[in-house]
Amino acid sequence: MPLIETHALTKQYPRVLALDALDIHVEPGVIGLVGANGAGKSTLIKILLGLLPATRGAAHVLGMDVNTQGREIRSIVGYMPEHDCLPPDLSATEFVTHLAEVSGLPRTAARERTAETLRHVGLFEERYREMGGYSTGMKQRVKLAQALVHDPRLIFLDEPTNGLDPAGREEMLDLVRRTGREFGIAVLMSSHLLGEIERVCDWLVVIDGGRLVRSGAVAEFTAGLGSLEVEIEGDAGALADALTERGFEARGEGFIAHVALNGVDPYDAIRDCIVEMEMGLVRLEQRRQSLEDIFRPEEPEAVAERV
Amino acid sequence: MSERATGSIYDLGYRRYEGLRLGRREATLSLYVHGLRAAFGLGRRTRSKMFPMGLGLVAALPAIGYLMAAAFIDIDISDAIRAEDYFSSVFFFPPAALMLFLAAVAPELLGRDQRYATLPLYFSRALSRREYALARYAAMATALLALTLGPQALLFLGNALVVDSFGGYFKDEWRQVGPIIGSSILISLFFAAIGMLISAQSPRRAFATVGVIAPFIFLPIISGILVNTLDNFIGRLGVFLNPFFVIDGFTYWFFDAAPDFGDGHPLIQADFAGGWYFFFALVVTALGVALLLRHYGRRSL
Numbered sequence: 378m379p380l381i382e383t384h385a386l387t388k389q390y391p392r393v394l395a396l397d398a399l400d401i402h403v404e405p406g407v408i409g410l411v412g413a414n415g416a417g418k419s420t421l422i423k424i425l426l427g428l429l430p431a432t433r434g435a436a437h438v439l440g441m442d443v444n445t446q447g448r449e450i451r452s453i454v455g456y457m458p459e460h461d462c463l464p465p466d467l468s469a470t471e472f473v474t475h476l477a478e479v480s481g482l483p484r485t486a487a488r489e490r491t492a493e494t495l496r497h498v499g500l501f502e503e504r505y506r507e508m509g510g511y512s513t514g515m516k517q518r519v520k521l522a523q524a525l526v527h528d529p530r531l532i533f534l535d536e537p538t539n540g541l542d543p544a545g546r547e548e549m550l551d552l553v554r555r556t557g558r559e560f561g562i563a564v565l566m567s568s569h570l571l572g573e574i575e576r577v578c579d580w581l582v583v584i585d586g587g588r589l590v591r592s593g594a595v596a597e598f599t600a601g602l603g604s605l606e607v608e609i610e611g612d613a614g615a616l617a618d619a620l621t622e623r624g625f626e627a628r629g630e631g632f633i634a635h636v637a638l639n640g641v642d643p644y645d646a647i648r649d650c651i652v653e654m655e656m657g658l659v660r661l662e663q664r665r666q667s668l669e670d671i672f673r674p675e676e677p678e679a680v681a682e683r684v
Numbered sequence: 685m686s687e688r689a690t691g692s693i694y695d696l697g698y699r700r701y702e703g704l705r706l707g708r709r710e711a712t713l714s715l716y717v718h719g720l721r722a723a724f725g726l727g728r729r730t731r732s733k734m735f736p737m738g739l740g741l742v743a744a745l746p747a748i749g750y751l752m753a754a755a756f757i758d759i760d761i762s763d764a765i766r767a768e769d770y771f772s773s774v775f776f777f778p779p780a781a782l783m784l785f786l787a788a789v790a791p792e793l794l795g796r797d798q799r800y801a802t803l804p805l806y807f808s809r810a811l812s813r814r815e816y817a818l819a820r821y822a823a824m825a826t827a828l829l830a831l832t833l834g835p836q837a838l839l840f841l842g843n844a845l846v847v848d849s850f851g852g853y854f855k856d857e858w859r860q861v862g863p864i865i866g867s868s869i870l871i872s873l874f875f876a877a878i879g880m881l882i883s884a885q886s887p888r889r890a891f892a893t894v895g896v897i898a899p900f901i902f903l904p905i906i907s908g909i910l911v912n913t914l915d916n917f918i919g920r921l922g923v924f925l926n927p928f929f930v931i932d933g934f935t936y937w938f939f940d941a942a943p944d945f946g947d948g949h950p951l952i953q954a955d956f957a958g959g960w961y962f963f964f965a966l967v968v969t970a971l972g973v974a975l976l977l978r979h980y981g982r983r984s985l
Contacts, residue, residue, distance in 0.1 A: 426808050452705070452810035464800045466728060478714035480809045481706040490701055497698060523805060528701035560698040 378440045380405045386434035395420040397587040407557035409574030409581045410567040417587040418567040422533045455524030455532035465509025469519045480527035494522045514545035534566040553577050604664050605636040611656030619650045712815045719823030723789045735788050740831050743781040747835040751842040767864050768939035772932045783900045790879035791892030793820050798887035817980040821880050828872035836864045863938035874965045877972030884979050911950035923954035933961025
């Protein structure tokens with residue numbers, strides 16, 4: 378069963394076309410939703426949650442129709458909004474317990490799950506303090522915890538790293554990764570930062586101006602575009618020539634040669650060449666091209682607003 | 685287990701929740717209970733408790749004073765305060781305390797969720813917007829009920845203790861129990877509907893509070909002018925503009941009693957049968973709740 382499926386999904390606001398006949402099909406995993414600010418990421422998430430009605434088109438989450446089964450969907454998904462949403466005069470424990478109960482957990486179960494979930498997101502003694510005094514990082518953790526507390530099958534994270542410093546960003550990304558890999562909960566995470574998506578997600582959906590730009594596995598995006606860096610003791614130019622002779626795409630300069638990895642397996646050839654030419658191999662490193670390298674030429678606007 | 689990031693040696697890893705998942709009714713109920721506690725500031729700072737608790741005390745003051753007088757002064761003052769007069773305009777401050785309580789609590793119940801943007805967290809759970817609004821309304825009405833029924837219960841018990849035979853008092857006066865409960869419930873539902881509908885219009889606490897108080901101050905003035913100056917049917921209808929008079933009207937009708945108002949009192953001048961006030965209060969309550977539900981049903985996020 379696909380995790381999320383949309384057909385010609387359209388959302389027309391009075392003055393803006395937020396989603397323009399969007400067709401998406403993604404399987405369970407950690408999904409990255411990328412687009413510039415205003416590309417329609419938040420609108421898409423809200424429609425998938427059944428919080429906003431679509432103007433036209435259909436959407437299914439976990440096989441359920443967002444128009445008719447909104448309640449069923451919402452009972453097994455979690456949502457972490459982009460904006461601040463925590464009452465400052467409550468403690469994290471109180472607040473998350475309350476929301477767990479609203480999600481249908483009995484009181485004792487709500488308490489237990491709250492304690493466990495807050496621990497998972499890395500909130501310990503401070504969970505008994507009023508949230509008004511929390512740092513942005515702690516607030517983001519509580520927001521993630523309330524989305525996870527009822528053990529959903531899918532969570533929507535709207536810009537989870539917003540407002541965090543580099544260290545906090547790193548920790549949040551690690552939490553998202555763990556949620557997807559260790560907890561076994563599907564994740565749809567929106568971000569305007571390609572680098573984040575690349576490190577956390579295994580599937581990528583790129584939208585721009587409410588339209589689908591591309592949807593595919595992150596590995597697919599970068600596969601065939603990477604290269605192998607070969608550091609040798611010897612003339613890298615000569616090695617590159619020898620490899621080119623054997624049909625590989627290679628160039629070399631000084632002690633370092635680059636061999637393209639577009640669907641070929643050059644490792645044996647490199648070994649043979651180096652042995653034949655009696656050079657010493659110092660280092661072999663795969664250089665994966667980053668997503669930003671791929672999108673920069675095609676999608677200057679999509680990444681233009683990177684912070 | 686790669687839990688090193690959180691540095692906890694007793695971390696068992698993530699566990700799935702396999703337990704019971706309750707339905708929408710329990711979800712709504714938990715929101716209601718949470719709202720009811722919040723109405724009195726329970727589980728909050730002392731500062732949040734002071735105002736609602738204080739107003740609750742003010743509303744109960746005549747009953748408490750009466751009980752103390754009955755306990756310490758050895759004269760028969762039984763029935764010095766009649767149940768039907770308690771929230772009528774005969775005593776000024778119990779109904780005024782109700783109104784202030786409404787103005788303090790209703791904006792708190794609805795405004796907080798808008799101010800702190802917690803509404804999307806509720807609406808992204810298996811709870812509909814109408815259920816949210818209903819749970820909040822029910823919490824407000826129940827909180828008011830504590831303020832209306834509480835003092836009445838004190839008064840009733842007090843009267844029963846003052847007279848020689850507790851059982852005898854109850855036997856004679858049990859007919860009062862129905863009207864006491866009935867009028868308390870309707871006052872609470874009626875006030876809650878007005879206060880919550882107004883509070884829903886603004887997330888700003890100050891605006892909402894002033895917005896709730898305003899009609900309780902200005903409508904009685906307009907009502908008094910209409911009834912006293914226009915000597916016709918339209919003028920008489922003005923009595924319905926005063927929420928306190930509406931309460932008087934149906935409460936005395938419930939108790940089948942006559943108020944001790946002078947002839948110049950608008951309620952006497954208007955001279956409508958008590959049932960009309962009852963009917964009017966029901967209509968206003970139903971309309972207020974319907975509009976509140978509509979307001980939240982249409983609210984976009």
